[in-house]
Amino acid sequence: MVTSVAQHFITEDQANQQVSGEVRSWLGRRGLTQRQLAAHLGLSPTSLSFRMKGRTPWGFSELMRIATWLDISLHDLLGDGLINAKAPVRGADEGLSEKLPQLDSNQQPLDFRCLGTGGLFVHMSYPFFMV
Structure with a gap:
């Protein structure tokens, strides 16, 4: 018997928004502020604000430092939805297959x-x- 797994596709902007939401949730759970997180990461409050609003993408090393600081795994920080999400194939909707020889x-x-x-x-x- 073959079972199919529903594929959840997510754009980079959506991923940034979801990461920011998860970081915000974990800060709330731990009773920490964005100002404390900015200080921990060595960022200005404005730079952190851009990340929290999804305007600037999170770096992998930043996410690892946040997870370590919160004493959780990266999987816990991101959640199942982001861990299992797949990026859409670039150019799939641009008709690239028509350009193949x-x-x-x-x-x-x-x-x-x-x-x-x-x-x-x-x-x-x-x-x-x-x-």
Whole structure:
């Protein structure tokens, strides 16, 4: 029996917002302030504010330092939703598959050209020599 797992896709902006929400929640649980967190991370209150609002992405090392400071794991800090989320494939909705070269039965691009003598073949993108 095959079970399928629902894939949860999340954009980078959504991830930043969710990380900020989780950090905010953990600060509240521990009775700590954003000013204390900024001091711990060596950030100005404005820089931390930009992260908390999702304007500036969190760095991995910052998240690790926050988790250590809060005495929790990175998994606890981020939660299952973020840990299991997947980023959408870049360009999937931009029609990139239409830009891929068409291949012949030998998996060679159709624009392969034989220049004549000696079995010299040149591809438009890269040189490929056969002797």
